[in-house]
Amino acid sequence: MSFLCKIVRMANEAQALNERAQLLLKTLVERYIADGQPVGSRALSKISGLDLSPASIRNVMADLEEMGFIASPHTSAGRVPTARGYRVFVDTLLTVKPLDRIEIHQLEGQLQVENTQKLVASASHVLSELTRFAGIVVTPRRASGFRHIEFLKLAEKRLLLILVTADGDVQNRIIQTEKVYSPSELVEAANFLNQKFAGCTFEEIRGRIHAELKQLREDMTQLMSAALAAGDQAVTDSAEDVVISGEVNLLGIDDLSSNMGKLRDLFNLFEHRTTLLQLLDVSSRAQGVQIFIGGEAGLQPLDECSVVTAPYEVDGKIVGTVGVIGPTRMAYERVIPIVDITAKLLSSALTQR
Amino acid sequence: MSFLCKIVRMANEAQALNERAQLLLKTLVERYIADGQPVGSRALSKISGLDLSPASIRNVMADLEEMGFIASPHTSAGRVPTARGYRVFVDTLLTVKPLDRIEIHQLEGQLQVENTQKLVASASHVLSELTRFAGIVVTPRRASGFRHIEFLKLAEKRLLLILVTADGDVQNRIIQTEKVYSPSELVEAANFLNQKFAGCTFEEIRGRIHAELKQLREDMTQLMSAALAAGDQAVTDSAEDVVISGEVNLLGIDDLSSNMGKLRDLFNLFEHRTTLLQLLDVSSRAQGVQIFIGGEAGLQPLDECSVVTAPYEVDGKIVGTVGVIGPTRMAYERVIPIVDITAKLLSSALTQR
DNA sequence: CGCCAGCACTCTCCGTGATTGAGCGCCAAT
DNA sequence: ATTGGCGCTCAATCACGGAGAGTGCTGGCG
Numbered sequence A, B: 001m002s003f004l005c006k007i008v009r010m011a012n013e014a015q016a017l018n019e020r021a022q023l024l025l026k027t028l029v030e031r032y033i034a035d036g037q038p039v040g041s042r043a044l045s046k047i048s049g050l051d052l053s054p055a056s057i058r059n060v061m062a063d064l065e066e067m068g069f070i071a072s073p074h075t076s077a078g079r080v081p082t083a084r085g086y087r088v089f090v091d092t093l094l095t096v097k098p099l100d101r102i103e104i105h106q107l108e109g110q111l112q113v114e115n116t117q118k119l120v121a122s123a124s125h126v127l128s129e130l131t132r133f134a135g136i137v138v139t140p141r142r143a144s145g146f147r148h149i150e151f152l153k154l155a156e157k158r159l160l161l162i163l164v165t166a167d168g169d170v171q172n173r174i175i176q177t178e179k180v181y182s183p184s185e186l187v188e189a190a191n192f193l194n195q196k197f198a199g200c201t202f203e204e205i206r207g208r209i210h211a212e213l214k215q216l217r218e219d220m221t222q223l224m225s226a227a228l229a230a231g232d233q234a235v236t237d238s239a240e241d242v243v244i245s246g247e248v249n250l251l252g253i254d255d256l257s258s259n260m261g262k263l264r265d266l267f268n269l270f271e272h273r274t275t276l277l278q279l280l281d282v283s284s285r286a287q288g289v290q291i292f293i294g295g296e297a298g299l300q301p302l303d304e305c306s307v308v309t310a311p312y313e314v315d316g317k318i319v320g321t322v323g324v325i326g327p328t329r330m331a332y333e334r335v336i337p338i339v340d341i342t343a344k345l346l347s348s349a350l351t352q353r
Numbered sequence C: 001c002g003c004c005a006g007c008a009c010t011c012t013c014c015g016t017g018a019t020t021g022a023g024c025g026c027c028a029a030t
Numbered sequence D: 001a002t003t004g005g006c007g008c009t010c011a012a013t014c015a016c017g018g019a020g021a022g023t024g025c026t027g028g029c030g
Helices: A003-016 A019-035 A041-047 A054-066 A083-093 A101-110 A116-131 A182-198 A203-214 A218-237 A246-251 A258-269 A273-283 A332-352 B001-017 B019-035 B041-046 B055-065 B081-094 B101-110 B116-131 B182-199 B202-213 B218-235 B247-252 B260-271 B274-285 B332-352
Strands: A135-136 A146-155 A158-165 A170-176 A242-245 A288-293 A305-314 A317-327 B134-138 B148-157 B156-163 B170-175 B244-245 B291-294 B305-314 B317-327
Touching: A003 A258, A003 B041, A019 A041, A019 A083, A041 A054, A041 B101, A054 B081, A054 B317, A101 A332, A101 B182, A116 A135, A116 A218, A116 A242, A116 A317, A135 A246, A146 A182, A146 A218, A146 B148, A158 B156, A170 A218, A170 B170, A182 A203, A182 A218, A182 B001, A182 B116, A203 A218, A218 B247, A242 A273, A246 A258, A246 A317, A246 B116, A246 B260, A258 A273, A258 B247, A273 A305, A273 A317, A305 A332, A317 A332, B019 B260, B041 B055, B081 B291, B101 B332, B116 B134, B116 B317, B134 B247, B134 B305, B148 B182, B148 B218, B156 B218, B170 B218, B182 B202, B182 B332, B202 B218, B244 B274, B244 B305, B247 B260, B247 B317, B260 B274, B274 B291, B274 B305, B274 B317, B305 B332, B317 B332
Parallel strands: none
Antiparallel strands: A135 A242, A135 A317, A146 A158, A158 A170, A288 A305, A305 A317, B134 B244, B134 B317, B148 B156, B156 B170, B291 B305, B305 B317
């Protein structure tokens, strides 16, 4: 709702600018992104392509400033884009150039498809390498049910419990038993669970197990409860989590590293997974690439950062989000396609399996 | 060898100092560690406990400087300890106060014993929390052999392969098959491997499998090679790795964050696991807590850092290292027992299982 | 009405002293 | 051996001033 309003307002704002103003804003933002210095009227008049004197440029710039798209750090500096300026820029002025085939292939080659965990980790890593910012991936959420269990004897009173969930995820844990189980007892217990409960959720199992338990000898209860505990663990572990790579890259960004305090806040944010998740969950409601500029997400540590995200899907259903966190002054036209393609590659890699 | 020489030289160096000089060096280092300012003769004369005037103190300080234990950043500043000064301090002057029972219990409570991975991660986290520096743990090395395998059918041509190594580690991977295997074929293949090769290393299996393979139908070869690949993966994955937590803490240390460049080098070092491993492997050759001061380890990024490590063991055998990376100006008397106890708790947690 | 040259004004950025204060080294006296 | 005293050095801080960059405004021109 408020989201739609925002879009509309944005379009209006952009329309309020005549073509010249738009071009100049675009040129200014591009220039500022390129070299990080406030852009003055002289410079703008040279590179804009329009044949206008600095004085005329200044008039337009004054308008742009009044409308809140640009601002000057101090009287005798050039102008820099404001958050709103960036907003208009990415929404209506930006021209993204898609990655060429070679780059896509390289990117694809770097994804490690062995298992979901590695896939997610490598996607995050690839994002950080390609953009030289921090890469983030929200792990796929899944509806986990019970598929298969196995008990393996490690020592007299030590068992290895292996649990396979419906989505093919494998959990394992070592349990100390009070009683010594024979291999056949272990097989029996496993068979019981596998036959009775395959396909059920752990919730269901918990509900039914008391009734069914009579069929088994009493000394099996320890195995059962261990299995259930592992199941719960599996559910907990497969909850959404966010994987971040290349935070180090952000240390090198002078926009951010200039004031240590902010930088530390930012890194602390990275350790606060839940907060990040909330932000990224929003992104998974919409299709395609989304961009959060500055504090738009409502998190102060992200003041001078932008977050570029895109959801990825399995079998047509959105299951997670990939993205990049970098300084607001980033090369959006490069980052956007990278995030976009990564999301798509991740989708197809996950769907194939 | 050169290591022994060093120890001996150190002892000599300490002996070359008379009692007064030792006390003053100790006081100076303690004071410097406490507030990070160069310590002047006036301050030292006040807090040393000795009843000496600043002028006398200055004489001693001049001697200490000549011997290379302290240095002054510039003419009109006090003195700060050099790396050698710290060395003597921790080797012969330092008085550590052991943790009290309550702290040990708190520490123990924070370790998550569910499985090895979590245990190691939590140990690293605890170290970083307690010291407010970066915690490091080298994962236990193990001699991995084959114990058990299982094939589980996920879909027509998709299998889940579960591999248990001798040390109870579980590997799993999804494989796409060309042929559709029946459940009984999968059981047959698993049984074949489990009976023939239980207890072998993957090397041995690779050697023997060609000979033994004739006994099985030809279409089993894909399963076998997949199993071997997973085995190799298991060996690779269970190779030593180092887990680091709380790097963020180092951002707050003003000794380090004063020059960004170094800080970045340091963080890059953290991403270079192999380099760190080499350093930490050294530590696992000796018993008890070891301390590397400044660049002693031969790594420039650690210029202004110290590394405090201690090996941990399973069944009396050293299998890994825990430690802390922080600024050279750290409260050694606090950090040393923390690292020491963590190593011991980790040892006992791993031995119990 | 749009454009533009010119001019005064405002700030930041540096470099240059001048001042202050901490701390040392040396020396002569005890 | 210890100590008080003296002169010296050097970092840190501040004030001042000029240079440079860029703006806003005004008045003139097509």
